[in-house]
Amino acid sequence: MYKKVRDTKMGSKNSRHQDHHHRDSYDCRVSSNPSSSPNVASYADGRSKLQSKYSRIDDDYSSLEQVTKALSQAGLESSNLIVGIDFTKSNEWTGARSFHGESLHHLGDSMNPYEQAISIIGRTLPAFDEDNLIPCFGFGDATTHDQKVFSFYPDGQACNGFEEVLSRYREIVPHVNLAGPTSFAPIIKTAIEIVNSSGGQYHILLIIADGQVTRSGETVNGQLSPQEQNTINAIVNASNYPLSIVLVGVGDGPWDMMHKFDDNIPSRGFDNFQFVNFTEIMSKHIPMSKKEAEFALEALMEIPSQYKATIDLQLLG
Structure with a gap:
């Protein structure tokens, strides 16, 4: 469990805070053990079909205006954002084709793919985040591996807007030792902790990652690796909470899983999970403004139906 350091409710319309120090903070040095999730290995046999009231949500919006209208019609007055950044070792080589052979976390005069994705989302999602306070975490580095996450700030405070997300990212990148393996379970579990501490308010978890969950050569064909199983467990468990998960893929992939x-x-x-292939969209031969709009649309278009599902399932606090 993550230690709650402050007791201010996050994201409440009745408690908007100008100072980001007032938001709930977490001591992220405590391990989030993926093995504590219930075993759902049997899910692998039925992955071709969702067995739930809310089956696959169609990708049925064609503009940001439609997404915004649908969000409003679904009753979404506010949401809270959480950001998770992948610091696994593969970032050093998965930009071979898409980022001129540089590490995807390379800091230079122009933005790297992580900065680009953060910047574009930063111009689209804040309209739904009332207090503009964004808890940010890293995972997969030499201190967290596939077991836990680290906060962008030592005391767990949230970033105040996406500008601070970007500036703090640039501050910490030179000091992070990339490692692995890759699992999204710890960041999803951290997001669930934050949702619980908020009294069950709706949250969007934005994960930006360079590759899929680790699957070693020792994993038997047709079976799941421990990291895959833990990630599936976490996604399934997250569907019991008012939490949408948007995974943005940067770099060369692969992305089949x-x-x-x-x-x-x-x-x-x-259906609480949306994958967006950032690299594929940004490699299209269309104006940059259209690329950015298409990426933002892909990231947001399932949120209205997902938010409606959390209302109908009485998941909101």
Whole structure:
């Protein structure tokens, strides 16, 4: 469990805070043990079909205006954002084709893919985040591996807006030792902790990562690796909470397992996971403004239906 350091409710319309120090903070040095999740290995046999009231949500919006209208019609007055950044070792080589052979975390005069994705989302999602306070975490480095996360700030405080997310990212990157393996379970579990501490308010977890969950050569074909199983367990468990998960893929991939996570994980309360291939969108031969709009649309378009599902399932606090 993550230690709660402050007792201010996050994201409440009745308690908007100008000072980001007032938001709930967490001591992220405590391990979030993926093995504590219930075993749902049987889910792998039925991944071709969602067995839930809310089956696959169609990608049926064609503009940001439609997404914004749908969010409003669904009753979404506010939401809270959480950001998780992948600091696994593979970032050093998965930019071979898409980022001129540089590490995806390379800091230079122009933005790297992580900075680009953060910047674009930063111009689209804040309209739904009333207090503009964004808890940010890293995972997969030499201190966390696939077991826990680290906060962008030592005391666990949230970043005040996406500008601070970007500036703090640039401050910490030179001091992070990339490692692995890759698992999204710890960041998803951290997001669930934050949702619980908020009294059950709706949250969007934005994960930006360079590759899919670790699958070693020792994993038997047709079976899941421990990291895959723990991630599936966490996604399924997260569907019991008012939490949407948006995974943005940067770098060269591969992304086949992420598409399976997006469409074929069964036994969830609702379809709570969306995968967006950032590299594929940004490599299109269209104006940059259109690339950015398409990426933002892909990231947001399932949120209205997911939010409606959390209302109908009475998951909101």
